[in-house]
Amino acid sequence: MSQDFEKLTVYGKSFSGLTADKEALLVEIGPQIKPHLGAVTDEFYQQLLNISEASTFLAGRVESLKKTHGLWMEGLFTGPFDKNFTAQMFKVGDVHVKVKLPVEFMAGAMTLINNRLFSLIVDTFGDDKQRCGQIIAAVNAVTGFSLLVMQQSYQASSLAEELEKFLKISGMSRTLFTNLALAYRDK
Numbered sequence: 810m811s812q813d814f815e816k817l818t819v820y821g822k823s824f825s826g827l828t829a830d831k832e833a834l835l836v837e838i839g840p841q842i843k844p845h846l847g848a849v850t851d852e853f854y855q856q857l858l859n860i861s862e863a864s865t866f867l868a869g870r871v872e873s874l875k876k877t878h879g880l881w882m883e884g885l886f887t888g889p890f891d892k893n894f895t896a897q898m899f900k901v902g903d904v905h906v907k908v909k910l911p912v913e914f915m916a917g918a919m920t921l922i923n924n925r926l927f928s929l930i931v932d933t934f935g936d937d938k939q940r941c942g943q944i945i946a947a948v949n950a951v952t953g954f955s956l957l958v959m960q961q962s963y964q965a966s967s968l969a970e971e972l973e974k975f976l977k978i979s980g981m982s983r984t985l986f987t988n989l990a991l992a993y994r995d996k
């Protein structure tokens with residue numbers, strides 16, 4: 810299924826409030842935050858391992874997942890948050906669809922990550938209440954944006970799967986389906 814990542818980027822940013830100012834702030838604080846991300850990742854996987862529904866997906870993979878996860882987190886404080894970033898998050902969503910992760914794992918995992926990141930930010934920037942609030946808003950925006958894109962990926966994949974099933978059951982060719990869909994007018 811083809812995706813317009815430019816459009817999805819604008820859409821995702823409008824919902825998550827990821828503005829240019831917030832993007833610049835994330836990149837600016839990168840050098841202070843990145844040294845702590847290893848600990849955030851370790852704690853994240855410890856929490857996932859304590860959730861029985863999640864731990865079954867992690868067996869034998871934790872160390873390699875920590876690496877890819879760590880790289881993803883660094884990207885949140887590196888940018889750019891452009892259509893390539895969106896395409897990458899869409900692909901990450903797709904990888905999770907392929908390993909059959911339930912969709913709610915995405916929102917749950919992002920909540921765990923935000924909980925941990927917010928407390929790291931308060932520890933690091935808490936002396937300046939106003940800046941601390943701005944940084945929390947920026948992190949919430951970029952994780953919310955990532956989540957929205959991953960969930961779009963789930964939606965696209967399940968629609969594609971449903972169509973695949975329909976074509977198999979009905980014996981209809983993809984070309985015929987496409988032609989019918991193009992010709993169809995809703996009233």
Ligand code: HEM
Nearest residue numbers: 857863864866877878881900901904908910914915918919
């Ligand atoms: C905020 C949510 C999450 C993010 C941002 C994230 C990030 C990533 C990334 C960057 C990859 C590598 C994708 C690639 O190969 O291109 C990945 C793969 C994977 N993740 Fe996640 N992940 C999240 C949640 C979870 C959760 C909750 C689980 C399971 C409990 C999980 C299990 C996996 C598995 C099994 C793979 C595939 C590993 C493989 O076979 O290559 N992820 N994830």
